[in-house]
Amino acid sequence: MSAIVESSTAGSFDEPAPSALLLLGQGRDLFSERGVECIGALPAASDPDLVERARGARAALGERAFILGHHYQRDEIIQFADVSGDSFKLARDAAARPDAEFIIFCGVHFMAESADILTSDRQRVILPDLAAGCSMADMAAINQVEDAWDVLTDAGVADKTIPVTYMNSTAAIKAFTGRHGGTVCTSSNAEVAMRWAFDQVGGRDGTGKVLFLPDQHLGRNTAVLSLGLSLDECVVFDPHRPDGGLSREQLTAARVILWRGHCSVHGRFSARNVSDIRERVPGVRVLVHPECKHEVVTAADEVGSTEYIVRALAAAEPGSAWAIGTELNLVRRLAAKNPDKTVHYLDSTVCFCSTMNRIDLPHLVWVMESLVEGHVVNQIVVDPDEAHWARVALDQMLALPGY
Numbered sequence: 001m002s003a004i005v006e007s008s009t010a011g012s013f014d015e016p017a018p019s020a021l022l023l024l025g026q027g028r029d030l031f032s033e034r035g036v037e038c039i040g041a042l043p044a045a046s047d048p049d050l051v052e053r054a055r056g057a058r059a060a061l062g063e064r065a066f067i068l069g070h071h072y073q074r075d076e077i078i079q080f081a082d083v084s085g086d087s088f089k090l091a092r093d094a095a096a097r098p099d100a101e102f103i104i105f106c107g108v109h110f111m112a113e114s115a116d117i118l119t120s121d122r123q124r125v126i127l128p129d130l131a132a133g134c135s136m137a138d139m140a141a142i143n144q145v146e147d148a149w150d151v152l153t154d155a156g157v158a159d160k161t162i163p164v165t166y167m168n169s170t171a172a173i174k175a176f177t178g179r180h181g182g183t184v185c186t187s188s189n190a191e192v193a194m195r196w197a198f199d200q201v202g203g204r205d206g207t208g209k210v211l212f213l214p215d216q217h218l219g220r221n222t223a224v225l226s227l228g229l230s231l232d233e234c235v236v237f238d239p240h241r242p243d244g245g246l247s248r249e250q251l252t253a254a255r256v257i258l259w260r261g262h263c264s265v266h267g268r269f270s271a272r273n274v275s276d277i278r279e280r281v282p283g284v285r286v287l288v289h290p291e292c293k294h295e296v297v298t299a300a301d302e303v304g305s306t307e308y309i310v311r312a313l314a315a316a317e318p319g320s321a322w323a324i325g326t327e328l329n330l331v332r333r334l335a336a337k338n339p340d341k342t343v344h345y346l347d348s349t350v351c352f353c354s355t356m357n358r359i360d361l362p363h364l365v366w367v368m369e370s371l372v373e374g375h376v377v378n379q380i381v382v383d384p385d386e387a388h389w390a391r392v393a394l395d396q397m398l399a400l401p402g403y
Ligand code: 13P
Pocket: 085, 086, 087, 088, 168, 186, 187, 188, 263, 291, 305, 306, 307
């Protein structure tokens, strides 16, 4: 019997970090990847004809539209997605559909930006709700990252440093990475990306460094658990402190400079959650996403991207028990799709991604019906110069060995 069970201990959130939250509704925050108001009339969520309207609009658009759904999207959206996947798979899927006039991206803003960069100028990428941003991406603003590079330059380490930027970042940060000879990575290929980056600056036993943006946890987990570096070889650059809060000596000694950003969903899981679930469910296997804190990842049995988590559950022994540390929409769907296993949620507090959840059926119906009527709404367009350099970094990722 499938079950999703929540653990009994509230997760701690012991690492406050600034995030730029735009009040939803009117206006535009130019310093954030969050967007603008929704124009036009959204269907009411209670509209009993909503599913029928979605089916009708989808059929009317036919091959002209391709709908992508990230694993963290609601079920009501996933049922209309032509493909679902993690951010890496969706970036590739978007690039592989040159004939689709409209790419409707059910995910968050940075994913739609990447799709716009990877698709042709003829194609329009649409994000059903422009308020679907990402608090992690907002933690690295381009002016902060440019300032940080100046700090590295003054410390004499910039020419030995390659930026590696997680997909969960604005196009401006990806463009910065392209300009400085770096690469984008996702949670599925962070290890390959970091190894590649060290190879560009003399191998990881030399003096080369990686600047990892913006998720400190993915960067640390990759450097320590996959590349075998020590925790002491990683330093955290805090953009809200003078010189990142680091001395010249610390920057010189560091191998990996981690940006002080994190995911507000995965950052909630704690090592206590892991010990609690082990106590309550003997034999449970704990599987977490690499955006979780290092102490959570080291306490878990397995770590992997959302695609990895989906595959691991599908391949698991019938009757086995799992505790999953990632976004709740995905974990609930895994529980439903794996009725022969017991799936526990690692934390007792709600861990939906609030911005992923902005995309709901009313918004999807609204964009599809608008397209049917000939109105392109909520199009994501990346500035051409930014798109050029971001594409350099994205293409570098797509060219990494094994991908
Ligand atoms: P992946 O899709 O790369 O696993 O990342 C998870 C995530 O947080 C997306 O926003």
